[in-house]
Amino acid sequence: MEETHVSAKNPTSLGNLLKEIQAGAKRLGMYPPGHPAAEQAAAKALEAMHELLQDGKPVVFAIAENRLLGNGAPLDEKLAETALGKILRDSNISSITFSPAISLQELERFLPILNQKLDDIDFEKELKEADCENISVGKLHYQLVGDDEKVVHADAG
Numbered sequence: 001m002e003e004t005h006v007s008a009k010n011p012t013s014l015g016n017l018l019k020e021i022q023a024g025a026k027r028l029g030m031y032p033p034g035h036p037a038a039e040q041a042a043a044k045a046l047e048a049m050h051e052l053l054q055d056g057k058p059v060v061f062a063i064a065e066n067r068l069l070g071n072g073a074p075l076d077e078k079l080a081e082t083a084l085g086k087i088l089r090d091s092n093i094s095s096i097t098f099s100p101a102i103s104l105q106e107l108e109r110f111l112p113i114l115n116q117k118l119d120d121i122d123f124e125k126e127l128k129e130a131d132c133e134n135i136s137v138g139k140l141h142y143q144l145v146g147d148d149e150k151v152v153h154a155d156a157g
């Protein structure tokens with residue numbers, strides 16, 4: 001079985017990043033590309049992201065049992081109502097990963113995707129078309145497991 005290891009990040013900082021992503025997406029939806037307010041919104045989200053990416057490891061948001069996780073840690077339930085939380089909860093993707101190499105231009109192309117109706121988009125395709133190579137999605141389904149629990153699969157021999 002393949003395991004994904006991510007570094008521990010402060011849940012408060014992860015929550016703040018989700019809020020900045022949400023605010024940036026809203027502002028980019030109100031202003032045309034290149035507008036100073038739109039650029040500032042993306043820059044603020046990137047600043048919050050870079051704070052979490054300083055250790056050189058990715059930031060991963062995922063859904064497990066309808067619970068939003070940030071790098072494996074459960075986040076405040078209210079954060080599941082952010083644009084990114086809704087996409088993870090209501091689409092066919094289960095995680096989104098931001099690589100430490102993400103750029104401002106890439107984030108500016110990503111944020112408007114969050115403003116689209118879920119019924120109308122193939123999120124993975126949108127990321128590819130927007131040339132967001134440092135943002136990836138996963139389709140594995142996660143389950144919450146406590147420290148003293150063991151994951152057992154039917155195919156484990």
